[in-house]
Amino acid sequence: MxxxxxxxxxxxxxxxxxxxxxxxxxxxxxxxxxxxxxxxxxxxxxxxxxxxxxxxxxxxxxxxxxxxxxxxxxxxxxxxxxxxxxxxxxxxxxxxxxxxxxxxxxxxxxxxxxxxxxxxxxxxxxxLAPEVTRRVIERFATRAPSPPESTPPPLPLTEPLTEREAEVLRLMSDALSNAEIAARLFIGEATVKTHVSNVLQKLGARDRVQAVVLAHRHGSA
The missing domain is CATH 3.40.50.2300 (Response regulator)
Incomplete structure (x- = not known):
């Protein structure tokens, strides 16, 4: 270690x-x-x-x-x-x-x-515990609310997420750690870290929290 x-x-x-x-x-x-x-x-x-x-x-x-x-x-x-x-x-x-x-x-x-x-x-x-994650998401989401019944704008991606990267982003949005995501998807933790890094890069996100906020704001989580 x-x-x-x-x-x-x-x-x-x-x-x-x-x-x-x-x-x-x-x-x-x-x-x-x-x-x-x-x-x-x-x-x-x-x-x-x-x-x-x-x-x-x-x-x-x-x-x-x-x-x-x-x-x-x-x-x-x-x-x-x-x-x-x-x-x-x-x-x-x-x-x-x-x-x-x-x-x-x-x-x-x-x-x-x-x-x-x-x-x-x-x-x-x-x-971030799940309840804290919800507090963060609620706070950031209220900064730019979408009109009722409108379709959320697409994620601001530099290139499309792969199916696996999208799956990892959804699990990140559930406040799962890399180890928990690895166990859920039956893949190695190093592989999860690679997927997370790719997600952050494609989103232009500074960190996991910002990625999760973007996902919820754009209806992708």
């Missing part, structure tokens, strides 16, 4: 120490650094090249949402960003996903959930 390099970002030293302790117990995870502000996170990410960034929201100097926007807009940064916050607020959730975060976790989650979340986003999946 490849090692995941993690950067922990939180303005509370005790919280950072707790995350480091939990994650460092895992043989496939290495905490490569810490940061106490969003600005420090952006700087540290440029030096350390983490695979995953555990990002707090409310911090001095620069909050986690702005740091996430800067990092996801930087073509040299390939880190998946996991927002870890005390507050279960829709505005934080949606702002985080708009900014390009790959996951959203509450700080009252258990150690196993934190480890699992890091592995999920590190593998390229989105950490």
């Amino acid at each position: 490849p090692e995941l390099r993690v950067l922990v970002v939180d303005d509370h030293a005790m919280m950072r120490a707790g995350f480091r302790t939990i994650l460092s117990l895992e043989p496939d995870i290495t905490v490569v650094g810490e940061a106490a502000t969003g600005a420090e996170a952006v700087s540290a990410a440029g030096r350390l090249h983490p695979d995953v960034i555990c990002m707090d929201v409310q911090m001095p100097d620069m909050d986690g949402l702005e740091a996430t926007r800067l990092l996801t807009a930087d073509p040299s940064s390939e880190a998946a960003i996991l927002i870890v916050t005390t507050f279960d607020r829709d505005d934080y959730l949606f702002a985080a996903l708009d900014a390009g975060a790959s996951g959203f976790l509450l700080k009252n989650a258990g150690p196993e959930e934190l480890v699992s979340a890091v592995r999920i986003v590190g593998a390229g999946d989105a950490l």
